[in-house]
Amino acid sequence: MTAVVDRLDSERTRFSVEFFPPRSDDEERILWRAVRELEPLDPAFVSVTYGAGGSSRDRTIRTTGRIAQETTLTPMAHLTAVDHSVAELRNVIGWYAASGVRNVLAVRGDPPGDPNGEWIQHPEGLRYAEELVRLVSELGDFCVGVAAFPHGHPRSADPDSDVDHLVRKIRAGAGFAIAQLFLQPEVFLRLRDRMAARGCDVPLLPGVMPITTPRVLGKFGELAGAPVPSEVEEKLLPLAEDPAGFRAAGVELVTQLCERLIAEGVPALHFYTLNRSKATKEVVTNLGL
Numbered sequence: 001m002t003a004v005v006d007r008l009d010s011e012r013t014r015f016s017v018e019f020f021p022p023r024s025d026d027e028e029r030i031l032w033r034a035v036r037e038l039e040p041l042d043p044a045f046v047s048v049t050y051g052a053g054g055s056s057r058d059r060t061i062r063t064t065g066r067i068a069q070e071t072t073l074t075p076m077a078h079l080t081a082v083d084h085s086v087a088e089l090r091n092v093i094g095w096y097a098a099s100g101v102r103n104v105l106a107v108r109g110d111p112p113g114d115p116n117g118e119w120i121q122h123p124e125g126l127r128y129a130e131e132l133v134r135l136v137s138e139l140g141d142f143c144v145g146v147a148a149f150p151h152g153h154p155r156s157a158d159p160d161s162d163v164d165h166l167v168r169k170i171r172a173g174a175g176f177a178i179a180q181l182f183l184q185p186e187v188f189l190r191l192r193d194r195m196a197a198r199g200c201d202v203p204l205l206p207g208v209m210p211i212t213t214p215r216v217l218g219k220f221g222e223l224a225g226a227p228v229p230s231e232v233e234e235k236l237l238p239l240a241e242d243p244a245g246f247r248a249a250g251v252e253l254v255t256q257l258c259e260r261l262i263a264e265g266v267p268a269l270h271f272y273t274l275n276r277s278k279a280t281k282e283v284v285t286n287l288g289l
């Protein structure tokens with residue numbers, strides 16, 4: 001199975017996609033429709049997030065394993081340290097290896113329930129993503145990625161210590177990083193410069209989400225950890241009652257963001273798909289990727 005870093009090409013920008021594990025048979029069908037629609041576009045890799053509960057976690061293992069075995073795609077499984085002992089984490093990593101998954105995104109995860117609540121370490125578990133990177137790396141020939149935060153992680157004291165922690169987890173064994181959502185390219189580029197200033201030049205992939213509805217725009221603000229920029233609100237909010245107009249403007253806005261990122265030489269654009277293919281396909285096609 002190919003490593004994510006080997007799917008990134010220094011000559012051209014590629015794209016990758018992110019799914020979440022389906023919660024029902026209906027969602028499973030929707031997910032697999034999206035997988036099959038995106039497969040012919042040859043994404044660099046497809047990732048599946050890791051949820052908070054036991055059954056959601058089983059579905060991540062099952063879904064990534066199925067992608068490894070039944071498609072031509074390169075899968076990546078996310079893994080978090082939330083509510084897991086080290087023994088349980090070893091077990092999950094073993095399942096990934098057994099089902100042909102060689103790429104793991106090692107993230108700490110947020111507290112279940114309230115993402116801003118207190119982060120409580122499992123008594124026999126890990127505290128930071130850095131330790132998870134080490135654990136995954138020592139358990140096999142995995143290609144490990146980590147999360148990065150262009151606006152700074154909400155729990156960080158200041159941007160500098162946040163980048164220091166990011167660089168530490170990369171030095172612990174990660175080969176690449178994926179950035180949380182943002183809408184202003186400068187915010188992403190500033191993070192990339194800060195990493196470079198610390199001598200860290202692993203691929204940093206921007207997280208991108210096509211803004212198709214006012215609800216998705218709201219989710220954007222939550223995930224990015226920063227308010228939606230006023231110029232974006234001014235463009236999109238007047239179209240809130242016009243679904244087709246909103247969608248077209250949102251897709252155009254994200255296409256323009258991606259064009260700038262491609263001009264800045266990003267190795268790949270990582271699309272949060274919400275398990276749908278249509279908007280991602282549209283942006284990827286607009287960009288000629």
Ligand code: FAD
Nearest residue numbers: 049050078107108109128129147153155156162165178180
């Ligand atoms: P860490 O790197 O451990 O950092 C957490 C906080 O601790 C930060 O403030 C950091 O600056 C600080 N810190 C780190 N190391 C140290 C140290 N040594 N000393 C002091 N402070 C330190 N969540 C899920 O539940 N499932 C997913 O599948 C998932 N996928 C994601 C994918 C991407 C691309 C991104 C960007 C996020 C994802 N998340 C996911 C969310 C993520 O788990 C949360 O944002 C979490 O709060 C941070 O995870 P992390 O890996 O960056 O943590």
